[in-house]
Amino acid sequence: MCVALPGLVISGEDGQLTGRGMEGFYRAGRRLLSRCRLRVAGCEPLAVQARTIAADRARFVGTVRTSPAAGPDPDVLVERIRHADGTERITLRSSAVRPLRMPVEAALGTDLAELATVASGEAGPELPADVHASGLRWNTPRGACAVTADPPPSDALASAGLLRWQAELPPGGTWTVELRVRPHGTGSGAAPAGTPTSPFAPARASGDDPRVTHLWRSCLEDLRALLLRDPGHPTDLHLAGGAPWRCGPAPAEALAAARMTLPLGTGLALGTLRTLARTQLTGPGPRSGMIPGPRRDAGPRLPPGCTATEATLLFPVLLAEARRWGLSDRRTRELLPTAERCLRWLRTTVGDGGFLADPLPGGPVRAETQAHAHRAALLGADLLDAYGRPGGTELRQWADTLRTAFREHFWIEDRAGGRPAAARTADGRPVRHLGAHSVHLLDTGLLGSGAPAPGLLDAVRTEQVARLLGGPAMDSGWGLRGMEARDTAYNPFGHRAGAVRVQETAVAVAGLAAAGYEKEASSLLRGVLAAAEAFAYRLPEMYAGEQRTEGGGPLPHPAACRPAATAAAAGVLLLTTLAGVRPDVPAGTVTLRPVRSAPLGEIGLTGLRVAGAPFSVRVGRLGLAMVEEAAEGLQLGA
Numbered sequence: 001m002c003v004a005l006p007g008l009v010i011s012g013e014d015g016q017l018t019g020r021g022m023e024g025f026y027r028a029g030r031r032l033l034s035r036c037r038l039r040v041a042g043c044e045p046l047a048v049q050a051r052t053i054a055a056d057r058a059r060f061v062g063t064v065r066t067s068p069a070a071g072p073d074p075d076v077l078v079e080r081i082r083h084a085d086g087t088e089r090i091t092l093r094s095s096a097v098r099p100l101r102m103p104v105e106a107a108l109g110t111d112l113a114e115l116a117t118v119a120s121g122e123a124g125p126e127l128p129a130d131v132h133a134s135g136l137r138w139n140t141p142r143g144a145c146a147v148t149a150d151p152p153p154s155d156a157l158a159s160a161g162l163l164r165w166q167a168e169l170p171p172g173g174t175w176t177v178e179l180r181v182r183p184h185g186t187g188s189g190a191a192p193a194g195t196p197t198s199p200f201a202p203a204r205a206s207g208d209d210p211r212v213t214h215l216w217r218s219c220l221e222d223l224r225a226l227l228l229r230d231p232g233h234p235t236d237l238h239l240a241g242g243a244p245w246r247c248g249p250a251p252a253e254a255l256a257a258a259r260m261t262l263p264l265g266t267g268l269a270l271g272t273l274r275t276l277a278r279t280q281l282t283g284p285g286p287r288s289g290m291i292p293g294p295r296r297d298a299g300p301r302l303p304p305g306c307t308a309t310e311a312t313l314l315f316p317v318l319l320a321e322a323r324r325w326g327l328s329d330r331r332t333r334e335l336l337p338t339a340e341r342c343l344r345w346l347r348t349t350v351g352d353g354g355f356l357a358d359p360l361p362g363g364p365v366r367a368e369t370q371a372h373a374h375r376a377a378l379l380g381a382d383l384l385d386a387y388g389r390p391g392g393t394e395l396r397q398w399a400d401t402l403r404t405a406f407r408e409h410f411w412i413e414d415r416a417g418g419r420p421a422a423a424r425t426a427d428g429r430p431v432r433h434l435g436a437h438s439v440h441l442l443d444t445g446l447l448g449s450g451a452p453a454p455g456l457l458d459a460v461r462t463e464q465v466a467r468l469l470g471g472p473a474m475d476s477g478w479g480l481r482g483m484e485a486r487d488t489a490y491n492p493f494g495h496r497a498g499a500v501r502v503q504e505t506a507v508a509v510a511g512l513a514a515a516g517y518e519k520e521a522s523s524l525l526r527g528v529l530a531a532a533e534a535f536a537y538r539l540p541e542m543y544a545g546e547q548r549t550e551g552g553g554p555l556p557h558p559a560a561c562r563p564a565a566t567a568a569a570a571g572v573l574l575l576t577t578l579a580g581v582r583p584d585v586p587a588g589t590v591t592l593r594p595v596r597s598a599p600l601g602e603i604g605l606t607g608l609r610v611a612g613a614p615f616s617v618r619v620g621r622l623g624l625a626m627v628e629e630a631a632e633g634l635q636l637g638a
Contacts, residue, residue: 477548
C-alpha cells in the first residue's frame with residue numbers, strides 16, 4: 001500500500017492489479033483503476049520481489065524468459081515503480097546477447113467505485129472504455145477517469161481495455177513506458193503555486209541504536225503521505241486518520257497527532273487548528289462551542305465514546321502548547337476566540353458539577369475525559385491569562401475541584417495498592433477494569449518555563465499507576481496493552497480490549513518519563529521499537545497484544561490503518577521524549593529533562609524547530625543533554 005493523499009494505491013505482491021479485493025489506484029476515495037495486468041512477450045512476468053521504497057512508492061520486480069532456446073535463465077527483467085499519485089513506470093531490461101523485439105500489453109479496467117463500496121465487496125462490474133488521446137477513458141454519471149501512456153501505444157483496443165506496444169531492446173538495453181491514471185475532466189489537484197508542500201522541518205535522528213534513524217525517517221514519510229489540504233484554504237494542512245480506512249479528516253486524531261509533532265514545527269498545528277476552527281459549532285444550544293467528531297468504540301465494558309468532546313478539549317491544549325513551541329502571537333490571537341468558545345463549552349457543560357459526563361443521556365463519567373478536561377482547564381487558563389482574557393481564575397478553581405473529587409471518587413482501593421476506575425456509571429458505580437486509558441492521567445501538559453501542570457493523581461497514586469502500567473499484565477513486550485491480560489474481557493485483537501495502540505504507548509512513555517518512572521517508560525519504549533523493526537519501521541495504529549516471546553514477532557491487526565497519523569506522530573513523541581525538550585518561547589527559555597537512563601544509548605536530534613528556528617540536541621550515554629543549535633536569544637532554563 002502506497003499513500004500520498006488524496007492518492008492511494010493498493011497492490012498484490014506480484015505487482016499485477018487484478019481487480020480482486022481492494023486492489024487499485026484510488027483518488028479522493030474513488031477507485032480510478034482496478035485492473036492493470038502486464039504481459040511481456042505473451043506471458044505475465046514471474047514475480048521475484050515486491051517492496052516499499054517510501055510511503056508513497058513501491059517497486060515490483062519480475063522476470064521473463066523470451067526464448068526457450070536461450071537456456072533456463074530469464075533474459076528480461078521487468079521493473080514496475082508504482083506511485084500513489086497515479087503514476088506507474090514500467091521498465092524492461094534485456095540481458096540477451098541479441099536484439100529483442102517483443103509485444104508488451106497492459107490490460108486495464110475500472111469500476112469507479114467508492115472505497116467503502118470496494119471494502120464491503122459490493123463494487124459493480126467493470127465499465128466500458130473509450131479510446132482517448134494516448135490511452136483509454138471511462139465515463140459514468142458518477143465520475144470519469146483516463147489512463148494515458150508515454151510513449152503512446154501502437155494499438156488500443158477499447159472493448160478489452162488493452163494498450164499495446166512493440167518494445168525493441170538492443171543487447172543490454174532498456175525500454176520504458178509510463179502510465180498515468182487521472183480523474184478525467186478535472187485539474188491536476190495540485191495546490192496553487194507557492195503553497196507549502198509539508199509543514200514539517202527536515203529533522204533527523206541518529207544514535208547508538210540504528211533503529212532510531214530508520215523509525216524517525218519512516219514516521220516522517222508516513223506523516224507527509226497523510227497530509228490533507230482544506231479545499232477552500234489550500235495553505236492549511238492537516239492529517240488524515242490513516243490509510244486505507246480513514247483517509248478523511250478525523251478531528252481528535254488530527255489534533256493529537258499535531259500535538260505530538262510540535263518538535264517538528266508549529267505549521268501542522270496551525271493548519272489543523274485553523275481547519276477545525278471553521279467546523280466549530282456556534283449559536284444557541286448545549287453543543288455550542290464543540291468541534292464535531294464521530295463516536296468511537298471504547299471496548300466491551302463501556303459504550304462508544306465521543307471524539308467531539310476529546311477534540312473540543314484538545315483544541316485549547318494544542319494552541320497553548322504550540323505557543324510555547326513558537327507559534328506567533330498573531331496566529332495565536334487569530335485562534336484564541338475558538339479556544340475561548342471550547343473552554344466556555346466546558347464550563348457551561350460542567351455547571352455546578354465536579355465531573356464532565358458523557359454527552360449521551362445516562363452515559364458514564366469517563367476517567368480519560370476528566371484527564372482531558374483537567375488539562376484543558378489549566379492550559380486554557382494559562383492561555384487566557386497571557387492575553388488578558390477573562391475566565392482563567394474560574395477554570396483553575398474548577399480544575400482544583402475536579403482534582404479533589406477525582407481522587408475521592410475515581411480511586412478504587414484494594415490490597416494491591418488500588419487502581420483508578422475507568423469510569424463511573426450514571427448511578428455512581430465504578431467501572432473497575434484497568435486499561436490503556438489510564439495513560440491520560442499521566443499526560444498533564446506543560447505550563448510556563450516547561451513546568452508540568454498539576455495532575456489528577458497525587459504522588460502516591462501516580463507511583464501505583466506507573467507500577468500497574470509497567471507490570472506484565474499491561475506491558476506486552478511490544479508496547480502497552482489496551483486492557484490488562486488477566487481481565488476476563490481481554491482480547492489481544494480488541495481495539496480497546498487488549499491490542500497495543502501505538503499512540504497510547506507513546507503517551508505512557510512520555511508521561512512515565514516526566515513523572516520519573518524511567519524503568520517502566522524504557523521498557524515500553526524498547527517494546528515499540530522492536531515492534532517497529534518487525535513492521536519495517538512503518539508502525540500501524542495497533543497490533544495484537546499477545547505476550548512477546550523469544551524469536552517471535554508482533555501479530556498484525558487486520559483492521560489497523562498503516563500508515564496511521566497517530567502512530568507516525570507517536571514515533572516522533574517517543575524519540576523526542578528521550579531528550580525532554582520543554583520550550584517556553586514567550587519567556588525566551590527552553591528546558592531539557594532527558595531520560596537519564598539513556599535506554600537507547602546516545603541519541604541526537606537535529607533540525608527540530610523551537611521559536612521557528614532550527615534546534616538540535618544530543619543526549620549522551622550518561623543521560624546528559626547538550627543543545628547544539630538553537631534560536632538566537634533562546635536561553636537554557638534550569
